[in-house]
Amino acid sequence: MHRDSEKTKQKILAGLERLITSKGFTGVGVNAVAREAGVDKVLIYRYFGSMEGLLQTFADNKDFFPRMADVFDGIPEGTPLHEIATRMILEHIRVFQSSPLAQELVCWELTEQNPLTIMFGREMEKRELTALAERGIVLDEDVVTLSVVVLCGLEYLVLRGRNNNPMMKLDYSVPETRKKVERVVSAVMKAFFTIRENGDSTE
Amino acid sequence: MHRDSEKTKQKILAGLERLITSKGFTGVGVNAVAREAGVDKVLIYRYFGSMEGLLQTFADNKDFFPRMADVFDGIPEGTPLHEIATRMILEHIRVFQSSPLAQELVCWELTEQNPLTIMFGREMEKRELTALAERGIVLDEDVVTLSVVVLCGLEYLVLRGRNNNPMMKLDYSVPETRKKVERVVSAVMKAFFTIRENGDSTE
DNA sequence: GGGTTTTGTCACCGGTCGGTGATATACAAA
DNA sequence: TTTGTATATCACCGACCGGTGACAAAACCC
Numbered sequence: 001m002h003r004d005s006e007k008t009k010q011k012i013l014a015g016l017e018r019l020i021t022s023k024g025f026t027g028v029g030v031n032a033v034a035r036e037a038g039v040d041k042v043l044i045y046r047y048f049g050s051m052e053g054l055l056q057t058f059a060d061n062k063d064f065f066p067r068m069a070d071v072f073d074g075i076p077e078g079t080p081l082h083e084i085a086t087r088m089i090l091e092h093i094r095v096f097q098s099s100p101l102a103q104e105l106v107c108w109e110l111t112e113q114n115p116l117t118i119m120f121g122r123e124m125e126k127r128e129l130t131a132l133a134e135r136g137i138v139l140d141e142d143v144v145t146l147s148v149v150v151l152c153g154l155e156y157l158v159l160r161g162r163n164n165n166p167m168m169k170l171d172y173s174v175p176e177t178r179k180k181v182e183r184v185v186s187a188v189m190k191a192f193f194t195i196r197e198n199g200d201s202t203e
Numbered sequence: 204m205h206r207d208s209e210k211t212k213q214k215i216l217a218g219l220e221r222l223i224t225s226k227g228f229t230g231v232g233v234n235a236v237a238r239e240a241g242v243d244k245v246l247i248y249r250y251f252g253s254m255e256g257l258l259q260t261f262a263d264n265k266d267f268f269p270r271m272a273d274v275f276d277g278i279p280e281g282t283p284l285h286e287i288a289t290r291m292i293l294e295h296i297r298v299f300q301s302s303p304l305a306q307e308l309v310c311w312e313l314t315e316q317n318p319l320t321i322m323f324g325r326e327m328e329k330r331e332l333t334a335l336a337e338r339g340i341v342l343d344e345d346v347v348t349l350s351v352v353v354l355c356g357l358e359y360l361v362l363r364g365r366n367n368n369p370m371m372k373l374d375y376s377v378p379e380t381r382k383k384v385e386r387v388v389s390a391v392m393k394a395f396f397t398i399r400e401n402g403d404s405t406e
Numbered sequence: 407g408g409g410t411t412t413t414g415t416c417a418c419c420g421g422t423c424g425g426t427g428a429t430a431t432a433c434a435a436a
Numbered sequence: 437t438t439t440g441t442a443t444a445t446c447a448c449c450g451a452c453c454g455g456t457g458a459c460a461a462a463a464c465c466c
Contacts, residue, residue: 003444031422040444042444110310111314113366121368129372141383145383149353149360153352163312163316166328167351168328168331169328169332170348180345184349187345188395206463235453242414248455249413
């Protein structure tokens with residue numbers, strides 16, 4: 001079973017993923033990937049053409065996130081919108097926090113453009129949007145804005161927590177802190193949604 | 204005026220900053236800095252000991268942010284807390300958005316630890332906190348939490364805007380979008396502060 | 407002036423990078 | 437079995453990396 005190009009490709013792709021999650025994206029390169037995969041680097045060029053091609057293939061064959069749909073299934077009919085939105089945000093963050101690969105890819109995305117980061121960004125982008133669209137849920141524009149800001153805030157806090165970079169003493173990697181944040185998010189979403197539904201202005 | 208060690212040091216430090224802001228932190232290295240500064244790299248070792256030492260010196264002699272105090276001076280007595288907090292957040296973001304160096308350092312901070320990123324993180328950390336402390340302003344804990352989450356969200360949106368990585372169609376680098384976000388932030392801060400002041404619970 | 411120290415230039419080292427050609431080995435078709 | 441092809445190994449290239457020693461020239465001190 002020595003000669004199996006398919007298996008070799010898989011070894012290379014697996015090596016790439018291990019390398020990203022263990023050493024970070026700055027360590028990614030032809031030599032490093034080949035070394036990590038236990039394979040001669042010439043095979044990377046043979047099977048993927050180049051490093052770019054490898055990243056492209058990796059992006060194509062990887063689904064970075066489990067489907068968002070499952071979150072909805074646990075929500076009974078008639079649940080208020082703010083609670084649905086809150087759950088989506090918190091679930092997204094929960095998954096994000098449990099995925100070192102996704103975290104590293106976001107950092108990479110902030111630093112550089114390549115086939116992998118571009119594809120990952122697109123995937124990430126349409127996640128919640130499609131989930132909402134499938135359910136035919138339409139949200140007020142300001143409400144969406146707030147949700148995105150909050151979502152971004154939490155994602156950022158997760159990234160900072162990786163290297164113990166607290167933000168204003170707020171370290172999201174501490175469980176109690178996380179609970180507090182979740183509580184506040186839930187409350188503020190409820191408050192703001194209520195205002196909007198009552199037709200208040202934001203002027 | 205050929206021989207002036209002080210001037211050479213400044214050239215090196217300036218070269219480092221130019222390099223960070225132009226090529227990004229991934230391009231930082233002894234050779235690259237020396238090249239950018241138009242100086243032999245051996246001088247970096249002579250004057251700063253090593254790359255680490257250079258980063259340390261750079262961090263020590265740079266104040267990354269203008270003082271927060273100025274923001275307060277424009278605020279009349281009796282301004283409600285939520286407005287003070289909102290102004291602080293938006294001002295922070297305004298400055299952050301106008302400083303490519305700060306943006307790059309944050310990305311660096313998320314990726315790696317070194318004397319510069321550590322020092323920068325500390326500086327960033329105490330910015331708003333000291334400003335509030337100097338004024339003797341004490342905020343409700345949940346209110347602080349919300350403020351930090353919102354601040355993080357905006358900072359993150361700025362970073363994503365650099366490479367046109369919108370988040371759920373929300374591109375903060377578009378002026379109209381930015382205005383909308385500012386409006387929403389202002390409104391939600393007001394709403395949440397009001398709830399807290401009225402003694403409501405977040406359960 | 408002479409001697410010393412500071413400042414700057416140059417050449418070089420071992421190592422790693424991305425990338426390529428030549429060649430050996432397994433396997434499948436004839 | 438022979439021939440051809442897909443697969444893997446190996447050696448090598450030029451370029452750049454971080455880091456160092458040798459040395460020239462300017463500046464300073466006496």
